[in-house]
Amino acid sequence: MKKFVSILLAAIMALSLCLTATAEGGTYDVKIWVAENAKELTEKQIADFNANNEFGFTFNATVEAVSEADAATQMITDVEAGGDIFCFAQDQFARLVQARALDALGVKASETVAANNDASTVAAATSGDTLYAYPLTSDNGYFMYYDKSVIPDEDVDSLEKLIADCEAAQKYFAFEQQTSAWYLASFFFATGCKSDWTTDDDGNFISVNDTFDSPAGLIAVKGMKKLVDSPFHLSAGGADQFNQNAAVLVSGTWDFEAVKSILGDNMGVTDLPSFEVDGTEYHLGSFSGCKLMGVKPQVDEMKGAAIHKLAQYLTGEKCQMERFEALSWGPSNLADQASEAVQANPGLAALIAQAPYSVPQGQIHGSWWDIAKVIGEDVKAATDEAGLQQALDNYYEKIASLFKLDNNALLFVGAWNGWNNADDTDTYYLKDGTLTLDVPESDYMGGRIVMPGDWGTDKGFAQVTVGAELIKDLGADNPDNNIVFAEPGNYTITWDGAAITIVKN
């Protein structure tokens, strides 16, 4: 009864708060971090929101220019001092969720945002089943700019010809192979390699399916080797390179205006070229990603609600269109994407041409960028095929140990106090297929065995051949194929690739 009364009271209080808010609105101080070139536009958009929003909110906004790369690092260093609303590239997403620097969207808001934005951008802002950020753009991919006065149009489809043209003209080919995993992945995607990661609701990575270290990966690094070995390859980016003797630049829409002002009529824009290894042509792939807008966790619920409304407005149809018009940022909003102006934009057209070869950039482990970046250095330093293979092996070893996962090993995920209680879930790694574990006395003495990289397919109850008497058969109540021990104790579990053996010690 007491509990009921308190809930009722809380509900009445919340309702009254809500009503006052909708009736009178409120004035809130917010700090907003955006990229430098979007600063003025954002200030104007907030003024618009202040002037005519249906909730009656007023924001005293301080808009600061904080580059998207810095924003995430700063937020993680000190969430309290960070911007209430901040923009970042999607590769920082999981890191931010893990550091609890992002406030999850409310249930209703999530539905609206998911319905209005392009599916890959919504996926990029989702960890587990929770939407943590607002899609801001959908243009974070790369393609090729080139100087028409140096590169003949018929050569733009072949990496080898491009390199030869650059060398002949003593001009540089700028494509970040030693300094950025984001660009370096291009070669791997060309040969069909992938690095797919899965996250849970708290931004923790629970599995990876990574095939960079494979025969296809070896072909990719052979292609990469051709480029990085050229004396006229430049591992640098930015439109500026055209000022400094570059003839080819792999970059994205953000450099479009700058390249145009440098090259003028000589600017060529097209999809990435193909490279040839052992007589087969491989078209370079790319990441297609997006930029997101996040709200930091709020202590005051009214302010939190207000700020989320503001963020939703800033990433809404109207604001995205304004940003496209002023800055050529490709919108993620579906209605904006369908508009004629967006369809006709040449930078975005190149992205569209590259689209068939691009891979949506899902959630990728924060450390992957550092680990993968080194491949470029290793490839550059390699002298023969063994060296190239070594580069891949080094990479794979780091990924595997980062995650303590092996593609042929199994994970035992225990949930001793009941499933879905994330804090008490222990994940064990069956190294060499054998695991010894203590099962304490609890309501639910079990867990499940899963294949890493293949999270959905559970191996479990049905595969137990030896020791079936030690576990409970939950029958139809066990859709997850859980192994539930009958009594506490110390068990050894073995997996030989087909069957599970359980021995009580």
Add this chain to the structure above:
Amino acid sequence: MSETTAKRHMGLKTSRAITNTTIHIVLIVISIIWLIPFVCIVLQSFRVENTGQVGYVIPKVWGTANYSNLFQTDFPRWYTNTFIAALVTAVLQTVIVLCMSYTLSRFRFKMRQPLMRFMLILGMFPGMLSMIILYRVLKDLGLTQENATPGLILVYIASSGMGYYVSKGFFDTIPMSLDEAARIDGATRAQILYKIILPLSKPIVIYTILTAFMGPWGDFVFARYIAFGASAGKNVAVGLYDWLSRDQISNNYTMFCSGGVLVALPVTILFMFLQKYYVEGVTGGAVKG
């Protein structure tokens, strides 16, 4: 003078002339190497045809747009922040350093040796580590972000006592007998400092002021941490450094150069005029060490 000595004299003279010419040539080469980067920066700051980095040095179109554009940005604010920080630091840090070094040079008290050894050991810890904690302390005091400048000043002067080394060396070279004579005449310790030691220590005072004044202009790591994204709290180094980030460099590179010239100007001018004292101070101090 016999003929042979005259000849030898002549020979010496020519050989000295040859050495001197060689040295002059070497010095000219060195000067060119030393000046190239600065000349380039100045030239870039007058280039208006393109705001990014370019592969050539001499501007195709000359103009002062980069300088006038600086005033459309937050640069004046950053400049003021740094200038205030430099000024205040120069005064307070000098006072603190002089207090510290004078005491350690002139007084013989029980804790003197342990104190000096302790500070020597403190100095061996990499200062980089303190950054995180200092940030938190300043944050609790409300001296970060927009209010970063007073926070920075506080940190600069608070730890400046550690840099007593050079000026202590200088004080050590002033004879103790001066103090003793004054003591006999009935002067207090404080009077000795003001009336006798300080007038003799002009070079080291100027040296200390100069180094203290120069410090805040170049701090971009710690100052960046403290400003934490707030433009109003940046110093000039942080503001300019951020212009070189990937998304800004092609718009702001020449402005970075012109800003750099403006930053270098006051310090360079000051340095040129006070060079003599700097040399006297640093040698007076370092000789003793």
Add this chain to the structure above:
Amino acid sequence: MKQLSDLEFLKLSKGQKFGYKLGRFFTGIPRAILNFFLKIWGFLKKCGVSIGRECADIVSTFIHGDWKTKTSFFIMGFGNLARGQILRGLLFLLFEIVFIGFMVISGGYWLSMLPTLGKVGPSKEYNELLDVYVTKYNDNSFQILLYGVLTIFFIIAFIYTWRVNVKQNRIAEKILATGKKLKSGKEDLHSIVDDQFHKTLLALPMTGIIMFTVLPILFMILVAFTNYDGTHNGYTNSLFTWVGLDNFNTMLSWSGGSGGAQSYAATFGEVLIWTLIWAFFATFTNYFLGMFVAMAINKKGIRFKKGWRTILVLTIAIPQFISLLYVSKMFAKNGIINGFLMDMGWITQAIDFFGDPSKPWLARITVILINIWIGIPYLMLITTGILMNIPADLYESAKIDGASGWQQYRKITLPYMLFVTGPYLLTSFTGNMNNFNVIYLLTGGAPTNAAASSASGNVGYTDLLITWLFKITTGAESKYYLASVIGILVFIVVALISLVVYNLLPSIKNEEDFR
């Protein structure tokens, strides 16, 4: 190695003398280290003895003291007040009140939380009406650690002040017993500009050093024993807590560890070796070249002395982040240096100074050379002054003896310089070990050392320990605890080097010699 008598030593040939000295140096190291520990032990013993003596003194003061003294044990400054030293008494009393107030209001809380560094992390709740999550932050490990340490500082200060208070009572009793008068407040005030003037002068600088240097260092040492990192920031995500020596184990174990790359210990070794090489060359190239430039400018018959100096001094006057960033761009693969070399036809393809992992030494040597550009001016200024101090008659007599310029340099200039600048060389060596700016601005550590790079941050061939430490704190995982461990190791290395060199330098031995 046997110690030789002076006579035996003189009999040795030049080579043998050198060998002997070298041998003595190395056999001396274990002895120096042993001495060091003995000294520490002696210090501890002395501390123990003096603490015992203090305690005995306190007890006897209480037993033999009058009622004023006894009350002072509980109400600080009471004795001073009762005996007419109002100023001192009030200060003591005020300190006690502030201390008790602080301990009651917050000090007790910080101390009680210190063993766990907080219990309750942040929580999140969904508000259905507003369709928003509300976050509640609870304990703050960082603040607990910080203020816990501060509280301990404060308690120590209190105990010390209390002890002074007790001692003063005893002294006052003694003075009064002999019939003399106690110092008045006015005399106290006078003494702070006279007898006690050193305390006045030191008060402000030392407070600053304790708050902004000692406290942070102590704090960072403690962090090395916690799991403080980007995902355990102690407040807004997870709390951090004590982990004992785990971090040192991670750092110092040789079996692989840092995310599949080579072990941290191996990486640390690699970076340390380069750091030492760098520090050596950065110090000595600058030292000798700076000396030569100074000598060249000072030479009789050289014109525009002031002009040359002014040009060189520009590198000191202009902030490094401007000049070094520009220089690093000059050395880029498509920078103007390569452009110039190619235009002159000296090379056909650009040299990748900082970007080629197969040529780590190219980057390293380039960095050392560029450092000369920065370092020479300082050394030139310093040596200019010292060279002028060398008595001119030394050279005169050398000339009369027919010594050549080179001989004069070797027999007079260099020994004098080395003697006088010995301490400077040491500080500049340790300073170069921690030379963050040059490496960070020029190369950022590039080219990347693939084998040593791992999940907790990339390491480059030109990375010094200090830049590596910086990368770890600002890298993807922000492992502050690991940075702290490296910081402590850096301290140990620097301290060891200083200790050894310090004991070898002639000019430090006796401070008073120079008067």
